Amino acid sequence: MNEMQLNKIRQSIRSAMTNGAFYRDRFAGVDPDAIRTLEDFRALPFTDKGDLRQAYPLGLQAVPEDKVVRIHSSSGTTGTPVIIPYTAQDVEDWAVMFERCYRVAGVTALDRVHVTPGYGLWTAGIGFQNGAERLGAMVIPMGPGNTDKQLRMMMDLGSTVLCATSSYALLLAEEIERRGIKDKIRLKKGIIGSERWGEKMRRRIAAELGVQLYDIYGLTEIYGPGIAVSCDEENGMHYWDDYLYFEVIDPKTGKNLPDGALGELVITTLRKQGAPLIRYRTHDLTRILTGSCPCGCAYPRIDAILGRTDDMIKVKGVNIFPAQIEEMLRGVEGTSSEYQVMIDHLNGKDIMTVFFETPLADDARRGLENAVRDHCKAKIGIQIVPKAVSMGELPRSEKKSTRIYDNRY
Numbered sequence: 502m503n504e505m506q507l508n509k510i511r512q513s514i515r516s517a518m519t520n521g522a523f524y525r526d527r528f529a530g531v532d533p534d535a536i537r538t539l540e541d542f543r544a545l546p547f548t549d550k551g552d553l554r555q556a557y558p559l560g561l562q563a564v565p566e567d568k569v570v571r572i573h574s575s576s577g578t579t580g581t582p583v584i585i586p587y588t589a590q591d592v593e594d595w596a597v598m599f600e601r602c603y604r605v606a607g608v609t610a611l612d613r614v615h616v617t618p619g620y621g622l623w624t625a626g627i628g629f630q631n632g633a634e635r636l637g638a639m640v641i642p643m644g645p646g647n648t649d650k651q652l653r654m655m656m657d658l659g660s661t662v663l664c665a666t667s668s669y670a671l672l673l674a675e676e677i678e679r680r681g682i683k684d685k686i687r688l689k690k691g692i693i694g695s696e697r698w699g700e701k702m703r704r705r706i707a708a709e710l711g712v713q714l715y716d717i718y719g720l721t722e723i724y725g726p727g728i729a730v731s732c733d734e735e736n737g738m739h740y741w742d743d744y745l746y747f748e749v750i751d752p753k754t755g756k757n758l759p760d761g762a763l764g765e766l767v768i769t770t771l772r773k774q775g776a777p778l779i780r781y782r783t784h785d786l787t788r789i790l791t792g793s794c795p796c797g798c799a800y801p802r803i804d805a806i807l808g809r810t811d812d813m814i815k816v817k818g819v820n821i822f823p824a825q826i827e828e829m830l831r832g833v834e835g836t837s838s839e840y841q842v843m844i845d846h847l848n849g850k851d852i853m854t855v856f857f858e859t860p861l862a863d864d865a866r867r868g869l870e871n872a873v874r875d876h877c878k879a880k881i882g883i884q885i886v887p888k889a890v891s892m893g894e895l896p897r898s899e900k901k902s903t904r905i906y907d908n909r910y
């Protein structure tokens with residue numbers, strides 16, 4: 502954490518406490534001027550989505566009424582939604598960050614940006630639009646649905662960049678294939694946001710659309726999409742540390758983890774006015790990547806979002822995420838990406854069996870099982886029972902969490 506970031510955090514907390522009851526309660530007893538070091542900062546309480554819900558509808562507003570120009574809301578699939586107020590400066594800052602995302606992805610003012618995420622209370626569509634307009638590209642503000650019209654506009658207007666969720670991108674790719682119109686499609690890049698998606702789905706979309714794909718990250722509570730993006734290196738996502746401070750914590754203990762360790766992403770806004778957030782727990786699983794990126798972009802990176810912390814399981818006292826198993830298997834040659842994990846409790850001990858597919862047989866298969874066992878011990882620090890099976894034997898699922906069967910309880 503640098504001096505500029507600490508300074509911004511002090512300012513944020515000070516002004517939020519002056520203007521908003523939510524922040525006065527939250528930081529009761531905190532003297533913003535006394536936050537001088539990283540340790541002081543790390544002593545501040547976390548904020549969770551539940552806290553934001555309690556502030557419904559406008560309790561998060563941290564500026565006088567005349568400064569608020571817009572609100573967005575996170576989808577309230579479970580219970581009360583969260584309303585986030587934006588000032589004109591917040592709207593501008595978000596567009597600046599989103600424009601950077603497009604630039605990292607190589608999008609220029611000559612591109613035609615086809616926006617399919619939804620508009621309205623949700624932050625997606627308008628975020629994609631404002632960033633592209635700021636860049637000077639031509640926006641085609643489609644919103645979701647109506648595949649016929651999507652494809653017609655895509656052909657007639659010569660869309661070059663597709664902004665979509667992974668599932669909608671896949672649907673469009675399949676439709677293009679089915680209708681045999683691939684030669685009329687001018688897409689070069691896909692900017693894919695909001696959902697976690699597997700490597701396999703990614704390859705399918707890229708191959709069927711014939712485009713290079715970029716992951717874009719964000720959440721409504723923190724502006725919306727556009728706060729991090731992957732580059733041509735496809736090795737993590739750059740994020741904007743002049744607007745946001747990222748930390749990664751152990752989701753169980755709340756302790757900060759060293760760079761490179763997998764844990765929960767926690768975000769602090771440095772400039773947000775309408776509803777600043779300090780140490781906001783995203784429940785997204787990633788790690789801070791170390792070293793500079795060969796693409797030349799100097800902004801720091803986090804890894805792709807590898808899952809939700811809610812998927813975490815504890816085996817033999819070790820926290821394990823489904824994404825770690827997947828990553829571990831990728832590190833052993835001869836395994837496919839299909840796997841299944843069974844956890845049992847026998848004779849007072851946890852037993853974790855990892856099934857994985859392989860084209861190898863006989864001795865080679867047994868050798869591979871040993872390699873997976875050793876690799877797992879080295880990478881995750883846990884003893885497993887490796888079981889290799891033939892290709893196609895395991896059930897297929899797009900969802901990572903359904904590959905874990907916990908039979909202990």
Ligand code: ZN
Nearest residue numbers: 732794796798
């Ligand atoms: Zn890069």
